[in-house]
Amino acid sequence: MPERTVEVVPEEGLHARPASLFVEMVNDHDATVMIGPEGAADDDLVNASSMLAVTGLGVAGGEKLRIVADGADAEDVLDALEELLSTPEDEL
């Protein structure tokens, strides 16, 4: 399964607006996306289509996120999420 580890650039971390956009983007693609902190085991990943799960991770700005995608759009959704996470919050 394609996966990436990406640094979370928005200062606030994966929270509020960035989190909301993240979840929206996951739900707009035909893929199952699981996320967790850098180095998290497969069993510890959470479903990225849930705002609760995503904000519940408490990932802060500057930390790295492991993203695993499965499905027809897997590569596309990884590209899109990587771009989102690499954009400072005031440019979102």
Next chain:
Amino acid sequence: MSERRLSGVDVTPLAGVGTVVWYRPDADLPDPPAPSEVDADAEREAFEAAVAEAKSELQAERERTAERVGEDEAAVFDAHVQFLEDPQIADGVEERIADGSPAPHAVSATFDEFVEQFAAMEGRMAERADDLRDVRDRLLRVLTDGERVDLSALPEGSVVFAERLTPSDTAQLDPERVAGFATVTGGRTSHAAIFARSLAIPAVVGVGDDLESIADGQTVVVDGDAGEVVVDPSEETVAAARERADAEIREERVSTRDGRDVEVAANVGTPAELAPAAERGADGVGLFRTEFLFLDRDSAPDEDEQYEAYREALETFPDGRVIVRTLDVGGDKPVPYLDLPDEENPFLGARGIRRSLGPDSDLFETQLRALVRADADTDVGSLAVMLPLVTTVEEVAAAEAVLDDVVADLESEGVDAERPEFGVMIETPAAAFMADALVEHVEFFSIGTNDLAQYVMAAERGNDAVADLGDFRQPAVLRAIDATTRAAEGTDVWVGMCGEMAGDPALTELLLGLGLTELSMSAVTVPAVKERVRETDATAARSLAESALEATSKDEVIELL
């Protein structure tokens, strides 16, 4: 019985007297029946129906809040919808219903699990716990047909007490009936505090658990000035609070000790703020934002709809002036029927007058037609038109020509028309530098200090890291103000100010010394500024301003105040 005082955080400089009504949305559910007696399918249906109803409530409240308070406060309801529809919530509720739990208990337990998880985290994460509680309580109310206090139908003179007031709660409060509120938790920037300020409700937040010691039906004074709740107040305390509430407000116009008239007006962003502004003694409206007419809808408002809205403002101030700012939108706010560009930095992009003279010229013309018609009505206050984000003389000349054409068109159509007073906001360094040329085209300037300070200092106010730079007491900001008032000296152009700086009573003397004759602010600070105007001596104010203009640092300016 002797009175007792509890202290908290002061939110609005107002006092109110009333009867306590405790608002407890999270009252305990009755014990659930045995799992074997629960019809899981019926509970599933009840849950799904409740989600649908809660969603439509949230959408309605989003619109209502956008209109009454503002877009920023309304955005929280979008997050609520996301939580409401979250798959983890749906899964958790489904699992519990399958295990024999009734829908309300399943909802309560599922949400509480996440509330606990979020509340244990720090900072902004903990705030999500409040959002989750809010969504949980809404769902529970829908599911149990809500046997709780109806905030929108309280008896007059109620003082609402609550653990916390959520955005959903505050959106229902009627300022006509609520004498004040006090909460156990919360700070100066909480949703409830922002709401209280914009609708001028006396409020104290963050009182702590002691608030629980006060029962329903007790008489209290909520003193938002001192940040106190007074229980069983003595007759003297009640009389003092009532008298202070009366004495604070001056409906008459004010002048300095040596007789210089100063107009003290209110900034208004929605029609709901008009009446509270008049009640606080504002002489008029110094900044009537018109975005509320254009946002959150699928098509632009037509001329008649706008005319009615402007007329309503003029009716509220029959002897005053209402300064209407023409539409100020850009890439930072979505307006579905406008083709707003995706810009790197919308605050330095195509917005305000730039769009009005460009892609939105039809919209601009329609707005001016409605404004000219409203000003022609002689039974109400007088209207002034103000352009946002002006930077060049050509912009003002072009807008002036459009206004003249609109007046001529209406006259030739046989419609009552009057050319309103015409002015510009000074909120860019360019406008301050060019003020001596702009005077040829306008009748007034209004200095928008929030944006002027940001653009002069290249520092965003909301950014804590540079908040000190973005302060309007920076000498560079004072010099930009001075450049504007000096350009108008000896002409018929008057200079006012709208923005937070105008509403700070500690700065009133300095601003009058800098030559401003009109100050416009949040309604809530109008009485305090009127008081300061009456205490000011124009000559002393002038010398204070001269010293401040020689200051080379913000600290030096603060020392002079």
